[in-house]
Amino acid sequence: PREGSDGEDNAEVEAAKSIYMVSDGTGWTAEHSVSAALGQFDYCLVDRACPVNTHLFSGIDDVERLMEIVKQAALEGAMLIYTIADPSMAESARQACMMWGVPSTDILGPITEAIASHLGVSPSGLPRGAPGRKVPLTEEYFRRIEAIEFTIKQDDGALPRNLHMADIILTGVSRTGKTPLSIYLSQKGYKVANVPIVMGVELPKTLFEVDPEKVVGLTINPLVLQTIRRARAKTLGFAKEARSNYCEMDYVRQELEFASRIFAQNPVWPVIEVSGRAIEETAAVVLRLYQDRKEKCLMPRISKRY
Amino acid sequence: PREGSDGEDNAEVEAAKSIYMVSDGTGWTAEHSVSAALGQFDYCLVDRACPVNTHLFSGIDDVERLMEIVKQAALEGAMLIYTIADPSMAESARQACMMWGVPSTDILGPITEAIASHLGVSPSGLPRGAPGRKVPLTEEYFRRIEAIEFTIKQDDGALPRNLHMADIILTGVSRTGKTPLSIYLSQKGYKVANVPIVMGVELPKTLFEVDPEKVVGLTINPLVLQTIRRARAKTLGFAKEARSNYCEMDYVRQELEFASRIFAQNPVWPVIEVSGRAIEETAAVVLRLYQDRKEKCLMPRISKRY
Numbered sequence: 001p002r003e004g005s006d007g008e009d010n011a012e013v014e015a016a017k018s019i020y021m022v023s024d025g026t027g028w029t030a031e032h033s034v035s036a037a038l039g040q041f042d043y044c045l046v047d048r049a050c051p052v053n054t055h056l057f058s059g060i061d062d063v064e065r066l067m068e069i070v071k072q073a074a075l076e077g078a079m080l081i082y083t084i085a086d087p088s089m090a091e092s093a094r095q096a097c098m099m100w101g102v103p104s105t106d107i108l109g110p111i112t113e114a115i116a117s118h119l120g121v122s123p124s125g126l127p128r129g130a131p132g133r134k135v136p137l138t139e140e141y142f143r144r145i146e147a148i149e150f151t152i153k154q155d156d157g158a159l160p161r162n163l164h165m166a167d168i169i170l171t172g173v174s175r176t177g178k179t180p181l182s183i184y185l186s187q188k189g190y191k192v193a194n195v196p197i198v199m200g201v202e203l204p205k206t207l208f209e210v211d212p213e214k215v216v217g218l219t220i221n222p223l224v225l226q227t228i229r230r231a232r233a234k235t236l237g238f239a240k241e242a243r244s245n246y247c248e249m250d251y252v253r254q255e256l257e258f259a260s261r262i263f264a265q266n267p268v269w270p271v272i273e274v275s276g277r278a279i280e281e282t283a284a285v286v287l288r289l290y291q292d293r294k295e296k297c298l299m300p301r302i303s304k305r306y
Numbered sequence: 307p308r309e310g311s312d313g314e315d316n317a318e319v320e321a322a323k324s325i326y327m328v329s330d331g332t333g334w335t336a337e338h339s340v341s342a343a344l345g346q347f348d349y350c351l352v353d354r355a356c357p358v359n360t361h362l363f364s365g366i367d368d369v370e371r372l373m374e375i376v377k378q379a380a381l382e383g384a385m386l387i388y389t390i391a392d393p394s395m396a397e398s399a400r401q402a403c404m405m406w407g408v409p410s411t412d413i414l415g416p417i418t419e420a421i422a423s424h425l426g427v428s429p430s431g432l433p434r435g436a437p438g439r440k441v442p443l444t445e446e447y448f449r450r451i452e453a454i455e456f457t458i459k460q461d462d463g464a465l466p467r468n469l470h471m472a473d474i475i476l477t478g479v480s481r482t483g484k485t486p487l488s489i490y491l492s493q494k495g496y497k498v499a500n501v502p503i504v505m506g507v508e509l510p511k512t513l514f515e516v517d518p519e520k521v522v523g524l525t526i527n528p529l530v531l532q533t534i535r536r537a538r539a540k541t542l543g544f545a546k547e548a549r550s551n552y553c554e555m556d557y558v559r560q561e562l563e564f565a566s567r568i569f570a571q572n573p574v575w576p577v578i579e580v581s582g583r584a585i586e587e588t589a590a591v592v593l594r595l596y597q598d599r600k601e602k603c604l605m606p607r608i609s610k611r612y
């Protein structure tokens with residue numbers, strides 16, 4: 001998705017279908033679900049054969065603003081996807097949409113009801129951020145922040161003496177996505193270090209002293225890597241000479257082979273191919289491996305207590 | 307939520323109800339939706355009056371493994387929440403759950419169907435990561451990674467000369483959550499810089515030279531701040547003297563007043579109270595302000611093109 005003002009690219013915008021997302025909270029749940037569902041239409045989104053604009057309205061916790069949004073959706077011929085905790089406000093959304101001919105889907109209600117009957121308790125009906133509600137400063141809260149701060153400090157091979165403190169250590173050549181992957185995992189509460197593999201540069205000794213079960217190698221198709229490196233060199237405005245080396249196919253291949261040899265010498269490290277995978281997809285693979293190794297469980301899963 | 311092995315804390319685990327989440331993809335959509343819905347049961351989750359364990363099974367793209375999971379759910383008396391793109395596999399999930407008496411909810415199907423009829427095109431039925439599907443190296447992909455890398459480099463007041471390159475600049479005293487908030491926003495594609503306010507330390511000149519509309523002040527209740535600082539001092543193992551200063555109520559109050567005066571001198575900067583707000587909640591407020599100022603729109607929204 002690209003962000004854009006409503007006015008931009010008028011011809012396309014006119015043809016585009018709108019999806020309104022409304023939440024009494026942050027709107028991230030609606031956005032996440034809609035973006036997953038839109039994955040089912042990738043085939044016609046890529047070339048903008050079926051252009052879509054999404055509009056996220058967050059913090060909508062009174063009926064007046066809700067009604068304005070429904071009316072606006074009707075004017076634009078938009079559909080409306082909502083997460084509203086208060087049952088009577090959710091019902092207003094449903095009825096107003098029906099009245100105004102706006103197709104609508106409630107994505108919080110059904111799952112909340114299912115969980116309520118499973119647990120045998122009623123939902124509070126209170127939106128996130130309702131007055132009086134306090135975000136508890138739980139252990140988990142501090143753990144997540146610590147993980148993020150640790151991960152930032154360890155980025156790009158910094159502080160190799162701290163590798164033993166990491167939960168997960170990622171290693172691979174430049175532009176295999178170590179940094180964004182580390183950050184993504186850190187937000188889920190894992191302390192991640194990443195160590196770059198650079199041809200001709202020795203890896204830190206500590207990498208071979210830590211538990212090898214927490215090291216993960218990243219590899220990538222050479223053509224994909226070259227494309228990514230070219231884009232990066234352009235952004236950074238590398239000097240022409242440096243760029244030609246960093247992005248040159250021979251060099252790219254040699255460096256990947258250099259990495260492969262290191263991986264072969266450390267057969268306990270799993271190696272993940274990142275080409276064609278989004279960051280969050282690689283993250284899922286890393287965590288599946290992590291959990292497998294930790295739990296030695298027949299059915300690999302990530303478990304949490306609430 | 308806390309991660310934990312299944313065996314831990316047996317007494318509690320036995321009483322806890324299980325929620326199985328199954329996805330043919332990463333499982334993050336199911337996890338996100340379940341965690342939002344569980345917010346509706348916070349009131350009985352906090353004291354573990356209605357303990358819940360979630361179990362995430364990702365990458366489940368064959369019926370055999372799906373069936374094993376459903377059977378296991380039946381054994382554990384769990385409910386099952388799923389996102390499965392392939393319609394016939396989703397139907398198998400539904401039927402198997404019915405047969406085994408496992409309450410189940412499909413959270414991808416309904417939203418996909420609603421979008422399909424709105425767009426007038428059919429869903430592909432292909433899961434994320436289906437063979438042949440390629441993650442396109444779009445401009446957005448590069449922009450997001452650039453935002454993350456920029457944000458890491460700018461953390462904690464680093465490189466003040468680059469402040470003009472940021473989309474958003476966060477400022478506030480230590481432990482107002484600038485770092486995790488910056489990282490959260492960077493993952494949404496925003497280049498974020500954060501500048502700490504420390505009593506007696508001059509702020510970088512560049513902070514007052516950039517467009518003030520992109521600066522956001524963070525403030526916090528002194529008691530909450532003290533709690534957070536104490537937790538941090540413990541983690542970092544600060545020397546006793548330093549700790550007593552950093553966490554001492556008088557000092558905390560003075561530093562917050564110092565920050566308030568700076569905010570008052572820069573009335574264009576909005577000031578957000580972070581006490582009792584989760585990172586993602588503050589992020590939603592920041593982006594609402596950002597969008598408001600950029601679009602001067604009657605109905606503030608975050609718009610994207612797909």
Ligand SMILES: Nc1ncnc2c1ncn2[C@@H]1O[C@H](COP(=O)(O)O)[C@@H](O)[C@H]1O
Pocket residue numbers: 023024025026027028029030083084085108126127128129341342343344345346348
């Ligand atoms: N911790 C929570 N407590 C209560 N409701 C929540 C919580 N988290 C999310 N929700 C609700 O779940 C829906 C999605 O949240 P959001 O992702 O913030 O838009 C909204 O209706 C929120 O009010």
Ligand SMILES: Nc1ncnc2c1ncn2[C@@H]1O[C@H](COP(=O)(O)O)[C@@H](O)[C@H]1O
Pocket residue numbers: 035036037038039040042329330331332333334335336389390391414432433434435
């Ligand atoms: N880009 C995509 N293309 C196709 N399907 C997707 C995409 N992203 C998510 N999905 C589907 O949406 C559901 C939720 O995805 P996930 O969050 O990865 O578990 C799964 O059934 C995925 O297969």
Ligand SMILES: [Mg+2]
Pocket residue numbers: 156178179
């Ligand atoms: Mg990096």
Ligand SMILES: [Mg+2]
Pocket residue numbers: 462484485
């Ligand atoms: Mg910080």
